[in-house]
Amino acid sequence: MIRVVVSGLGKMGREILSGISRQEDIEAVGVLEKFSREEILSLPDGSGRLIPCSTEPSLLERLVPDVVIDFSNHEWTSIITPVAVRAGVRPVIGTTGLTETFVEELERDCAAAKIGGVVSTNFALGAVLLTHLARTAAPFFDNVEIIELHHDQKVDAPSGTALTMAEAMLRAREGRSFDYPETTKQTIPGTRGGQHGGAGLHSIRLPGLVAHHEIIFGGLGQTLTLRHDSTSRESFLPGILLATREVMQRQDMVRGLDRLMGLA
Numbered sequence: 001m002i003r004v005v006v007s008g009l010g011k012m013g014r015e016i017l018s019g020i021s022r023q024e025d026i027e028a029v030g031v032l033e034k035f036s037r038e039e040i041l042s043l044p045d046g047s048g049r050l051i052p053c054s055t056e057p058s059l060l061e062r063l064v065p066d067v068v069i070d071f072s073n074h075e076w077t078s079i080i081t082p083v084a085v086r087a088g089v090r091p092v093i094g095t096t097g098l099t100e101t102f103v104e105e106l107e108r109d110c111a112a113a114k115i116g117g118v119v120s121t122n123f124a125l126g127a128v129l130l131t132h133l134a135r136t137a138a139p140f141f142d143n144v145e146i147i148e149l150h151h152d153q154k155v156d157a158p159s160g161t162a163l164t165m166a167e168a169m170l171r172a173r174e175g176r177s178f179d180y181p182e183t184t185k186q187t188i189p190g191t192r193g194g195q196h197g198g199a200g201l202h203s204i205r206l207p208g209l210v211a212h213h214e215i216i217f218g219g220l221g222q223t224l225t226l227r228h229d230s231t232s233r234e235s236f237l238p239g240i241l242l243a244t245r246e247v248m249q250r251q252d253m254v255r256g257l258d259r260l261m262g263l264a
Helices: 011-020 058-063 074-086 100-113 125-140 160-172 233-249
Strands: 002-007 026-032 040-042 050-054 067-070 090-093 117-119 143-150 194-196 199-205 211-219 222-230 253-255
Touching (some): 002 011, 011 026, 026 058, 050 058, 058 074, 067 074, 074 100, 090 100, 090 233, 100 117, 100 253, 117 233, 125 222, 125 233, 160 199, 160 211, 222 233
Parallel strands (some): 002 067, 026 050, 090 117, 117 253
Antiparallel strands (some): 040 050, 143 211
């Protein structure tokens, strides 16, 4: 049985708790939530089982679970992750907005402690496949635009997934930037959006959305459109469960699910 502490009790955290409660080989043993006023939490599986809920990262040292699954915010993640690694707890992180310095330090810490870990900007298997397909197409097109659409409570833009996709495509082009046609006149500033390595980036925030990414390649007389839609937060559970099981077999940290899916 893989013992898990869930970090973050927002909509995604509650979805994770619900998903874990349906697994035969994984169990939730505690919850970390920076703003929680609860000390005991009832699991959403109808069993009536109670688990501790704490605002203190020391919960990880007290429970010593096998894995901590963190979908919170970058500030909270930077606090709880070092505590987890020191206690030998394997991190599975879906928080976006993490700095490269933080991720590099976590890689070194996991390697030194010889424990597995996963940091991924998106745990939907379809989104990982979308990135893989875009990486395959990138060397054959010199123009591309990425449109990412998320719910109106997402605070960062562009999404971490959109940046991951842009960087993966640039690596596939061996450092060659895309061609980005500059607009000489913008009647409304910012209408054209941003760009990264010549890849156009556009962020949409609306209620009713969950997570959606569309990549449009353009060439002479043709376009190629790739799109993935997460219509509910359940879409992230298969990837989270895959990562939770895989980190038990590793002694290093992995960036992205593509390596775990054999796509890297």
